[in-house]
Amino acid sequence: xxxxxxxxxxxxxxxxxxxxxxxxxxxxxxxxxxxxxxxxxxxxxxxxxxxxxxxxxxxxxxxxxxxxxxxxxxxxxxxxxxxxxxxxxxxxxxxxxxxxxxxxxxxxxxxxxxxxxxxxxxxxxxxxxxxxxxxxxxxxxxxxxxxxxxxxxxxxxxxxxxxxxxxxxxxxxxxxxxxxxxxxxxxxxxxxxxxxxxxxxxxxxxxxxxxxxxxxxxxxxxxxxxxxxxxxxxxxxxxxxxxxxxxxxxxxxxxxx
Amino acid sequence: xxxxxxxxxxxxxxxxxxxxxxxxxxxxxxxxxxxxxxxxxxxxxxxxxxxxxxxxxxxxxxxxxxxxxxxxxxxxxxxxxxxxxxxxxxxxxxxxxxxxxxxxxxxxxxxxxxxxxxxxxxxxxxxxxxxxxxxxxxxxxxxxxxxxxxxxxxxxxxxxxxxxxxxxxxxxxxxxxxxxxxxxxxxxxxxxxxxxxxxxxxxxxxxxxxxxxxxxxxxxxxxxxxxxxxxxxxxxxxxxxxxxxxxxxxxxxxxxx
Numbered sequence: 001x002x003x004x005x006x007x008x009x010x011x012x013x014x015x016x017x018x019x020x021x022x023x024x025x026x027x028x029x030x031x032x033x034x035x036x037x038x039x040x041x042x043x044x045x046x047x048x049x050x051x052x053x054x055x056x057x058x059x060x061x062x063x064x065x066x067x068x069x070x071x072x073x074x075x076x077x078x079x080x081x082x083x084x085x086x087x088x089x090x091x092x093x094x095x096x097x098x099x100x101x102x103x104x105x106x107x108x109x110x111x112x113x114x115x116x117x118x119x120x121x122x123x124x125x126x127x128x129x130x131x132x133x134x135x136x137x138x139x140x141x142x143x144x145x146x147x148x149x150x151x152x153x154x155x156x157x158x159x160x161x162x163x164x165x166x167x168x169x170x171x172x173x174x175x176x177x178x179x180x181x182x183x184x185x186x187x188x189x190x191x192x193x194x195x196x197x198x199x200x201x202x203x204x205x206x207x208x209x210x211x212x213x214x215x216x217x218x219x220x221x222x223x224x225x226x227x228x229x230x231x232x233x234x235x236x237x238x239x240x241x242x243x244x245x246x247x248x249x250x251x252x253x254x255x256x257x
Numbered sequence: 258x259x260x261x262x263x264x265x266x267x268x269x270x271x272x273x274x275x276x277x278x279x280x281x282x283x284x285x286x287x288x289x290x291x292x293x294x295x296x297x298x299x300x301x302x303x304x305x306x307x308x309x310x311x312x313x314x315x316x317x318x319x320x321x322x323x324x325x326x327x328x329x330x331x332x333x334x335x336x337x338x339x340x341x342x343x344x345x346x347x348x349x350x351x352x353x354x355x356x357x358x359x360x361x362x363x364x365x366x367x368x369x370x371x372x373x374x375x376x377x378x379x380x381x382x383x384x385x386x387x388x389x390x391x392x393x394x395x396x397x398x399x400x401x402x403x404x405x406x407x408x409x410x411x412x413x414x415x416x417x418x419x420x421x422x423x424x425x426x427x428x429x430x431x432x433x434x435x436x437x438x439x440x441x442x443x444x445x446x447x448x449x450x451x452x453x454x455x456x457x458x459x460x461x462x463x464x465x466x467x468x469x470x471x472x473x474x475x476x477x478x479x480x481x482x483x484x485x486x487x488x489x490x491x492x493x494x495x496x497x498x499x500x501x502x503x504x505x506x507x508x509x510x511x512x513x514x
Contacts, residue, residue, distance in 0.1 A: 012378075014279070018280075019279065020281050020372070021280070022277050022278070023275075023276040023277075024274070024276035061507075086382075087378060087382055087387075087388045089507075092382070092385070092386035093506070096502055107496050108496075113386065115378040117372045117373065121344060124344045124370075125267075125342075125343075125370035126370070129350040129370065131344045132353075134395040134396060134410055135394055136391065136414070137392055144507045145390075153391055153419060156414070156417035157393070157413070157417070160409055160410045161410065162393060162410065162414075235357060237364065239364050241365070245353055247357070248350060249350070250318075250346075250354070250402075252401065252402040252403065253403075
């Protein structure tokens, strides 16, 4: 497929199930001459042998972004792929950061960002409606952010009554950080505030654990887990079939944070 | 279509463009015998004449939720529809609240929540990558929440360096609230922090305004607008074609909130 001028599509692939990829994302992927992204996401895209796959390791987002820009300026149609939504701790920010700090000519590249169903929305849907009130989305990773900033943000969010969704909660390099975060939140939130660990939602190895902030055990969490910390208005409903739903009341009283 | 046991699908229809409705959502809608929701969303669903449409006015979420539960327990397959993602200030929370406060039998109803591309994700994609860092999503409506709580949450989020997405920023009944919120945020954030008004993203009447917190004018905002307030790490890139992108740096320094 030959293109007069190149283009970058930054595409959110959704949480994992093919039926959660939007038709808009599928149409962009079908136009791509080149796929760029973290290897497991590139592998998720079905494409013919004529499509060039540039699969890379984790943590090289800026290199990947620069590569995509160079290919597009050379006339290729590049799909930069992320899991979930590319704008939420995915590749979108890296591409614009690369343009901002790159040669002036890079500001001429055509970019379209195609939103996707983010992991936090998929996890919330699986659990019920835990994001029914105000909420925040925070990455626990300290690769690009000091741990003190993470803690300041967690304390502010919990103190203000926001439900908290944590991305990148735990890795081999950071085994203790989630435990520290939970300890901090225990000083702010009542012990019975619901906590959910939603792992690999929409994928075959999906696993959901529902607990509370007093009992939440970081050992049950890995890098593929979305951690959801409720607020005092987050309730558990016992279903007739033995399962449970989680929802956050839309109604807030004056006495609440 | 006759069903042995009923079911509720709570379906996020995405921001408006048909190509942003997931195949999973379309499949659920295709099974529905009954559609329930705010009239403009029900009208968006293509369905045969045999499907019963229960379109209702705004602000009657709990009545709508109870109606859906009763229909499902009577054996119907009900799709409760919301724009964007039903879990983000949509119908999902109302359905679970109705179950929680309803007769015990209601806990036996089958419910599946199907996530969608939320308005905040669509607006962010249209703008670039303004959610590249940590962020929060807050409804400015004081229908169910005291205004003092809204202000406390805004102050906490801005003080902690979170990007803020505001839903329900303004209505005829609340013409002054967005101005009050912006005035509060001006006491916390530098005047050059970018602000975007993203109206009806993905629909024919889409309109995007990019400004900063010092100059943001509430008169340019209506109920269909998503207001996005950056943080000190949110940058504007001037494109070669005269347009602009917005992105938030993933990199946070120790000195930042």
